[in-house]
Amino acid sequence: MSKIERELTALNIKPYRGKAYDLRVDLNYRNIASVPLQVFTLTELQWLNLNVNRLKSLPRDISKLTRLRWLFLENNHFEDFPEIITELKELVRLYMGSNRLRALPSSVGELSKLRYLDISDNKFTAFPACLWSDELRGLEKLFLSNNGITNLPKAVEKLTNLKVLWLNNNKIDWIPYSMGEMKNLEELQLAENRLRILPASLCSNLENLNKGNFENNLLIKEYQDVLKKDIQGLRDLEKSVNSTWMRNGRMEMREWSSGARVPCYTMDSHPCGAALIIYNYEYERDLSERSNSDTFRSEISTIRSILSSMGFSVRVMKNLTSLDLIGSLRNLNLEEHSFHDCLLVCILSQGTFGRFMGVDKIGVSFRNLTEIFTEVNSPNLTGKPKIFLMETNPVEDYGPREQPTSVTPTDDDLLTLMTSVEVIPNEADFLLGYANLQLEKNHDGRRGRRSGYLLTVIRALEKLCGKHHMLDILTIANRKTMDNIAKQDGISLTPVLQSTLRYDLYFDDADELYE
Known part of the structure; x- marks a missing residue:
């Protein structure tokens, strides 16, 4: 047994192989305030579970784990995002729910292989701007539930490959029409927010959307009735309403510079x-x-x-x-x-x-x-x-x-x-x-x-x-x-x-x- 193996054994750290023969270490529920440095000698490590501990920061030595793909940091004491994580260029999944994060550094946008990000149950009040970085276009699943986010920026449309978006239990008053450009979205969770209405062509544009949750909002009655059915019921309502108001001259389609067509209120009277x-x-x-x-x-x-x-x-x-x-x-x-x-x-x-x-x-x-x-x-x-x-x-x-x-x-x-x-x-x-x-x-x-x-x-x-x-x-x-x-x-x-x-x-x- 090598010296490193003896030290890992003494610390009750037992590396093992997953189904894909990837090297893994689980240190969850250890009540540790720092990661044992011996872990960072395992340069072939692809999975590191540090959930439910007392971590507030990560050492620079974690950057030695150049093959790390899965990193679990949920239920710790992070108030600031450990920027050293952004040097883990092979990272595919990052779990940082149930911490005290308020922001993400712009360097998170450099994690080009990231496909899954969970930052639920934190203290975000705004949608992190780094998430619509060009290098993050491959992101497929994003979880931001249980924060204090009040609105979504138009730039959310840049998450073009996103398939799952969870935003339950925030303080979102409205969502931008540009969300309808997220063509690959399959699941949208917006329960327990402050929404009163949805964009006029949200579900009609999101052809792949098959699962949505808008419960416990303040939606006007016509939406409450339709949402008791399914997503198709919402699509039918959108089609009916848009057809009626366009025919009556209350709505017109405008074309953005990107080529997207957006329904807008008609504003051509004088005085308006x-x-x-x-x-x-x-x-x-x-x-x-x-x-x-x-x-x-x-x-x-x-x-x-x-x-x-x-x-x-x-x-x-x-x-x-x-x-x-x-x-x-x-x-x-x-x-x-x-x-x-x-x-x-x-x-x-x-x-x-x-x-x-x-x-x-x-x-x-x-x-x-x-x-x-x-x-x-x-x-x-x-x-x-x-x-x-x-x-x-x-x-x-x-x-x-x-x-x-x-x-x-x-x-x-x-x-x-x-x-x-x-x-x-x-x-x-x-x-x-x-x-x-x-x-x-x-x-x-x-x-x-x-x-x-x-x-x-x-x-x-x-x-x-x-x-x-x-x-x-x-x-x-x-x-x-x-x-x-x-x-x-x-x-x-x-x-x-x-x-x-x-x-x-x-x-x-x-x-x-x-x-």
């Missing part, structure tokens, strides 16, 4: 739609005290100017009571919208947790406003996008009718509240972008603390409307607003996006999109 801006900040009792009123009015003027330049018919209302707030939207609903392509409502107000504050200090829930424009109430807006962009900021003084809550909710509390409650109606063609500013405990409560969310969204819309669709723009604006707030002490922000848009929404002419 009515836009109502409600500005509820200058409470009568405070007018003499507000040194920043001019700044607020200038901001509203900027928003109005941008929307007008984009082809909206814009009007502004300010300092409304709770009843006037509701009444203004009811009057808007009674207007003629037959010759418009969409509706836009922007509200900037004091308020909290899904409620606006009228100047009479009575709260109005978001749902009371959005449900005014349901299909039953607004038949001439059926099939057209109805967009609500809303910003609420701290209530600076409470009257006798509206008292503050005894406990300030955390960002997670607010996100749970706003995503579990159906703020928009349970039907297609609605979009809500919302941000609520929170003052932390013992904050000095300085007047005029605001998130700037609405202005950020409108400026992003002006800049990006010819390159990105509306959901992408809102995602970009959410990130920018949160970055700005992160630089300020004593406040926090949780943007929320809810969408039942059937199609991509671009605010430009179809023939200008790819110039």
Whole structure:
């Protein structure tokens, strides 16, 4: 027996051969905090199981395992991805579920032979960008369930050879139409997310898709009924809806530079739609005290100017009571919208947790406003996008009718509240972008603390409307607003996006999109 064999035996490490005569070592359930260095002398090793231990890092010596194909690192204590793994160029399967990872280094994209990646049960909040590297095109199975991912990028379409994608139990509000370009996808798991609608031709484009799970989402009723059947039922629904709206002129097909044809809302009317801006900040009792009123009015003027330049018919209302707030939207609903392509409502107000504050200090829930424009109430807006962009900021003084809550909710509390409650109606063609500013405990409560969310969204819309669709723009604006707030002490922000848009929404002419 050689010295190495004696050392391995002393450590109770027993290499063995698998069915394909590949050399394997199992060190799972050993409660080890480091890998015995003797393992790295086994240069022919192809399988290394280190599941269920206390590992936080890997030594550089693991790079000596140049033939390693299977690496198991589940249920350990990794907070950072061990970048040394990316030197294992023969790696085919990597299991790193149930750790504490938040990101993957770009070098993961160099694992050109990787076919199977499991990073479920970690702390990812965004889809790892390295996964659409050209060298990772061979990836076939990807598991990202039980993380905190909020959206999927358009670039997910680059995973062209992916056959299985698991994204259960995340915080995904919408999925991009580009997912329909993943032609080899056979299984898609999206249960327990925050989806309200699916891309209009998702299953029709994914001809190989035969297994899908969309349970425990917030899908509108027509999808809930169909998904009780099977994938073919969803394909039939997509075909019927798309045929109807194209025939009625509500939808058009646009061709991307890649050659892909994408269903989009028709946006060729002039004006493209009515836009109502409600500005509820200058409470009568405070007018003499507000040194920043001019700044607020200038901001509203900027928003109005941008929307007008984009082809909206814009009007502004300010300092409304709770009843006037509701009444203004009811009057808007009674207007003629037959010759418009969409509706836009922007509200900037004091308020909290899904409620606006009228100047009479009575709260109005978001749902009371959005449900005014349901299909039953607004038949001439059926099939057209109805967009609500809303910003609420701290209530600076409470009257006798509206008292503050005894406990300030955390960002997670607010996100749970706003995503579990159906703020928009349970039907297609609605979009809500919302941000609520929170003052932390013992904050000095300085007047005029605001998130700037609405202005950020409108400026992003002006800049990006010819390159990105509306959901992408809102995602970009959410990130920018949160970055700005992160630089300020004593406040926090949780943007929320809810969408039942059937199609991509671009605010430009179809023939200008790819110039």
